[in-house]
Amino acid sequence: MNALVEVDNLNLHFPIDGGFFKEKLTLRALTDVSFSVEEDETLAIVGESGSGKTTLGYAISGLLTPTSGRIKFGAALGGHSQDRPVQLVFQDPFSALDPRMMVGDIVAEPLRLQGVSRAERLQQADDVLEQVGLPAESARRYPHEFSGGQRQRIAIARALIAKPKLIVADEPLSALDVSIQSQILNLLNKIKRDRTISYLFISHDLGVVHHLADRVVVLYLGRIMEIASRQDLFATPSHPYTQALLESVPRISRGRRKPGQALKGEIPTPLSPPPGCVFHTRCPRAQEVCRRQVPELLPAPGRPEQLSACHFKD
Amino acid sequence: MSAIDTELAGIPSAPRQTIWQLRRKRFLRNKPAVIALAILLVLSALCVLAYPYSLLMELDPNETNLLMRFRPPSAKHWLGTDSLGRDVLLRLMYGGQVSIAVGVLGTLLTALIGILIGVWAGFLGGKVDAFLMRLTDVVIALPMTPVLIVLGAVDLSKLGLSQALASSPGAVFLRIVIIIALVDWTTIARITRAATIEVRQREYVKAATVSGARHLYNVLVHVLPNITTPITVAATLSVGRIILFESTLSFLGFGIVPPTPSWGNMLTNAQELVISAPALAVYPGLLIFLTVISVNFVGDGIRIAFDPRSEK
Amino acid sequence: MLRYTFFRLVQAAFVLLVMTFLLFMLIGMMPGDPVENMLEGNPALTPELARQMRELYGVGVPLPVRYWHWLTAAFQGDFGFSSLYFRPVLEILGPALLQTLKLMVATIMLSIPLSLLLGAIAALRPGGWMDTVISFFAFASISLPNFWLSLILIIVFAVQLGWLPASGTPLAETPSLGLQIYHSILPVTVLTMFFVGPLLRYVRASMIETMSSDYIRTARAKGLSETTVIVKHALRNALIPMVTVLALGFGMLFSGALVVETIFGILGMGKMIFDAIRYVDFNLALIGLLLATIVTLVSNLLADLAYAWLDPRITLK
Numbered sequence: 001m002n003a004l005v006e007v008d009n010l011n012l013h014f015p016i017d018g019g020f021f022k023e024k025l026t027l028r029a030l031t032d033v034s035f036s037v038e039e040d041e042t043l044a045i046v047g048e049s050g051s052g053k054t055t056l057g058y059a060i061s062g063l064l065t066p067t068s069g070r071i072k073f074g075a076a077l078g079g080h081s082q083d084r085p086v087q088l089v090f091q092d093p094f095s096a097l098d099p100r101m102m103v104g105d106i107v108a109e110p111l112r113l114q115g116v117s118r119a120e121r122l123q124q125a126d127d128v129l130e131q132v133g134l135p136a137e138s139a140r141r142y143p144h145e146f147s148g149g150q151r152q153r154i155a156i157a158r159a160l161i162a163k164p165k166l167i168v169a170d171e172p173l174s175a176l177d178v179s180i181q182s183q184i185l186n187l188l189n190k191i192k193r194d195r196t197i198s199y200l201f202i203s204h205d206l207g208v209v210h211h212l213a214d215r216v217v218v219l220y221l222g223r224i225m226e227i228a229s230r231q232d233l234f235a236t237p238s239h240p241y242t243q244a245l246l247e248s249v250p251r252i253s254r255g256r257r258k259p260g261q262a263l264k265g266e267i268p269t270p271l272s273p274p275p276g277c278v279f280h281t282r283c284p285r286a287q288e289v290c291r292r293q294v295p296e297l298l299p300a301p302g303r304p305e306q307l308s309a310c311h312f313k314d
Numbered sequence: 315m316s317a318i319d320t321e322l323a324g325i326p327s328a329p330r331q332t333i334w335q336l337r338r339k340r341f342l343r344n345k346p347a348v349i350a351l352a353i354l355l356v357l358s359a360l361c362v363l364a365y366p367y368s369l370l371m372e373l374d375p376n377e378t379n380l381l382m383r384f385r386p387p388s389a390k391h392w393l394g395t396d397s398l399g400r401d402v403l404l405r406l407m408y409g410g411q412v413s414i415a416v417g418v419l420g421t422l423l424t425a426l427i428g429i430l431i432g433v434w435a436g437f438l439g440g441k442v443d444a445f446l447m448r449l450t451d452v453v454i455a456l457p458m459t460p461v462l463i464v465l466g467a468v469d470l471s472k473l474g475l476s477q478a479l480a481s482s483p484g485a486v487f488l489r490i491v492i493i494i495a496l497v498d499w500t501t502i503a504r505i506t507r508a509a510t511i512e513v514r515q516r517e518y519v520k521a522a523t524v525s526g527a528r529h530l531y532n533v534l535v536h537v538l539p540n541i542t543t544p545i546t547v548a549a550t551l552s553v554g555r556i557i558l559f560e561s562t563l564s565f566l567g568f569g570i571v572p573p574t575p576s577w578g579n580m581l582t583n584a585q586e587l588v589i590s591a592p593a594l595a596v597y598p599g600l601l602i603f604l605t606v607i608s609v610n611f612v613g614d615g616i617r618i619a620f621d622p623r624s625e626k
Numbered sequence: 627m628l629r630y631t632f633f634r635l636v637q638a639a640f641v642l643l644v645m646t647f648l649l650f651m652l653i654g655m656m657p658g659d660p661v662e663n664m665l666e667g668n669p670a671l672t673p674e675l676a677r678q679m680r681e682l683y684g685v686g687v688p689l690p691v692r693y694w695h696w697l698t699a700a701f702q703g704d705f706g707f708s709s710l711y712f713r714p715v716l717e718i719l720g721p722a723l724l725q726t727l728k729l730m731v732a733t734i735m736l737s738i739p740l741s742l743l744l745g746a747i748a749a750l751r752p753g754g755w756m757d758t759v760i761s762f763f764a765f766a767s768i769s770l771p772n773f774w775l776s777l778i779l780i781i782v783f784a785v786q787l788g789w790l791p792a793s794g795t796p797l798a799e800t801p802s803l804g805l806q807i808y809h810s811i812l813p814v815t816v817l818t819m820f821f822v823g824p825l826l827r828y829v830r831a832s833m834i835e836t837m838s839s840d841y842i843r844t845a846r847a848k849g850l851s852e853t854t855v856i857v858k859h860a861l862r863n864a865l866i867p868m869v870t871v872l873a874l875g876f877g878m879l880f881s882g883a884l885v886v887e888t889i890f891g892i893l894g895m896g897k898m899i900f901d902a903i904r905y906v907d908f909n910l911a912l913i914g915l916l917l918a919t920i921v922t923l924v925s926n927l928l929a930d931l932a933y934a935w936l937d938p939r940i941t942l943k
Contacts, residue, residue: 061524088524090517098518100539106518110525144333155521162525346762452641454874455926457918459881460899464649464915467903469657558771562885565773566900584777585889588792592781599774607769614765 010069044213052222087159091171093151097143104139110162149180228306238300238308347615350608361410409575420556423495432506465493466568509541550613706909726894745829767823794890873929877922
């Protein structure tokens with residue numbers, strides 16, 4: 001497999017303006033994040049809210065500029081940041097579509113920005129709408145006439161029309177009814193079968209991730225805790241945080257289960273993350289070393305493909 | 315595929331009531347606003363008819379006739395004549411043209427300045443925003459009438475205009491429009507900024523940005539069409555405010571200068587007439603009041619009709 | 627809080643400085659020769675002084691330099707002479723400011739209870755007939771040209787009925803308080819009518835909001851009488867932010883005072899500024915406008931600070 005996107009030591013910090021007389025604070029949204037997305041792969045990013053998932057998605061799609069580190073696109077793609085072959089699908093299908101534009105114009109917008117003529121791009125929009133399961137006549141309606149699931153299809157159509165290599169899907173299901181969720185999930189799978197495309201699937205729902213992902217990145221307070229294939233992660237989670245996450249979704253976790261590992265407490269503020277391992281404040285295995293030393297992301301014992309950032313990993 | 319079929323079943327076969335039909339219906343249900351709109355239409359029609367009326371009655375709004383001063387209402391002069399023997403009704407009609415024109419043009423200019431500053435501040439944020447909003451605070455803090463008087467007193471020939479041009483009616487009219495816009499843009503700027511900040515964070519703007527949209531594209535295609543509602547409401551209300559500013563300035567002698575009539579300057583000398591011809595002091599002010607209160611009721615009606623929260 | 631106050635003070639001072647420059651520039655663009663204007667009215671005028679003044683403020687001198695000369699003189703307390711009154715401008719300023727403040731304070735004292743009363747009545751039953759009448763009154767208040775209202779009141783109460791004087795200034799050398807009040811009835815009525823509308827709309831809106839809040843429901847559930855609920859809980863809560871609305875309305879009230887003073891012949895700040903600009907009294911216009919700006923700036927500053935003091939939820943930048 002070839003790497004489509006390589007994220008190399010990415011840091012993304014937001015300065016918080018404390019006013020004229022207060023010292024400036026820094027929100028560390030992402031710290032030392034490195035991973036890659038392969039071609040034709042579904043990579044899931046999981047974590048609680050506040051873990052930096054969305055920030056990571058925005059950084060890869062170019063909406064946010066990294067404070068340091070690099071996001072490289074595969075050599076075959078030229079690697080220009082100007083024409084990243086990336087499109088976004090958002091969580092809230094209601095604010096994702098401009099209420100003043102007709103659906104056809106919404107879907108065709110990426111082509112409009114590439115300078116394709118109106119007749120040509122509306123033709124393509126009709127085609128893509130049909131591919132996502134909406135009749136072509138939807139193009140001449142306004143977003144408010146559609147349900148949440150239909151809107152999410154429109155948003156997916158808009159992403160597809162630009163023929164992206166990567167779709168960053170930021171919790172695309174969590175705002176939908178459960179019955180609609182499975183339809184959109186099926187649609188995403190169908191698109192995957194029909195063309196060569198990678199998904200960066202951001203989610204806090206491990207059930208969905210289990211259903212969809214090839215590999216999983218576990219994020220906590222802006223740092224990667226664990227990267228593993230879906231099978232490894234769900235069968236033999238290495239990091240105590242991953243184990244705790246799986247613990248809270250008992251149905252899909254077939255691996256060893258250690259009782260009493262449910263997460264306690266709240267995720268600390270990224271304005272002042274804990275020193276050492278950021279997870280130590282909530283970790284059942286925390287020792288003195290965890291408070292002092294940031295653990296490196298290294299292979300789990302006996303599983304070279306499964307990386308985990310823990311001093312006491314399984 | 316059955317899942318997709320059920321999806322399709324949910325698509326409406328015919329477009330439902332558009333948002334504009336809904337708004338019109340809600341506006342028409344608001345009786346005070348409808349009455350106010352009717353009054354405005356009648357008043358505007360009256361003012362537009364000034365020229366045909368002058369032909370019909372063979373009157374001249376500016377021709378003075380000292381033998382005809384302070385005449386009571388008659389068949390030829392329906393509202394009588396003023397201190398220089400001119401027809402009061404005709405001058406009210408012409409004055410209304412000036413007042414309404416200043417109100418509308420002033421609002422357009424105010425809105426233009428306010429939208430530019432508001433969108434600029436709201437879309438870019440950061441230091442630009444901080445600076446522009448401080449500027450807005452400062453302008454809001456100014457005592458309006460004194461500042462307008464100073465601006466109205468500025469000698470345009472000192473700005474390089476020729477004496478003739480500076481005192482031409484066109485220049486005087488434009489000057490009023492411009493100076494009022496220079497102090498009145500703050501309301502629209504603030505409202506535009508708040509609305510822009512809200513729209514800027516919407517995800518469709520992010521989607522366009524990912525596809526390569528620049529600031530200008532986002533502002534023109536996504537932001538402006540989505541903030542028209544609050545701007546429309548604010549602009550309607552500012553028509554009334556600007557007509558009041560104009561009439562006050564003209565009354566004080568720093569606005570529209572006689573012989574061009576305006577509802578404000580027709581009252582300038584009325585203070586001396588309160589004993590001899592009190593009716594002359596009533597008409598122009600009554601028309602200002604009627605126009606401004608109607609505009610305010612219409613503005614309020616638009617606000618309620620456009621407000622999604624007032625949906626029942 | 628201290629930090630915030632300090633920051634706002636520095637900011638206000640900076641704004642004031644910018645305003646002095648803008649006003650200096652604008653007033654220089656009024657018709658006539660500014661130097662002639664600045665000289666006129668100075669009893670100690672000598673050809674030597676005139677020559678000096680021309681060097682400092684003459685046509686050839688660039689605007690920033692002229693402004694600098696004016697500013698340094700102003701910091702030493704020298705604001706020049708009024709060409710209209712033939713006296714130092716500072717001597718005219720004091721009594722004028724006092725007159726205007728009397729007018730404004732009287733208006734505010736009347737407007738607050740009136741707006742609270744009407745706003746509370748309107749908010750009792752939103753949409754009821756009392757609310758309709760009061761809302762119409764509020765609309766009328768913000769739509770009335772105050773110069774016209776002054777004329778109408780003069781025609782009705784002074785000319786036709788003869789009950790009240792048309793002039794705001796008593797003729798007597800040292801008028802008694804009663805006489806002063808008698809002459810102030812019409813001007814204060816006009817200003818109150820002009821000021822009460824926005825206040826009343828504010829009180830009504832904030833009362834309606836509080837009346838539907840949880841703690842009002844709790845107070846009612848506790849069995850408190852409706853009057854207690856409204857006066858002790860709802861009205862009191864509406865009062866706090868009203869400080870801000872009042873202070874922000876200060877500039878507006880000042881604008882209204884200018885018109886009213888001019889019509890009723892009250893020798894206050896407004897009429898002073900108006901006359902100074904009308905008869906191109908350079909020094910007097912400048913100091914008058916500056917003072918008006920200071921008054922509005924200070925009231926805005928107080929509004930911000932009062933808001934920050936009174937509402938603990940506001941976090942200070």
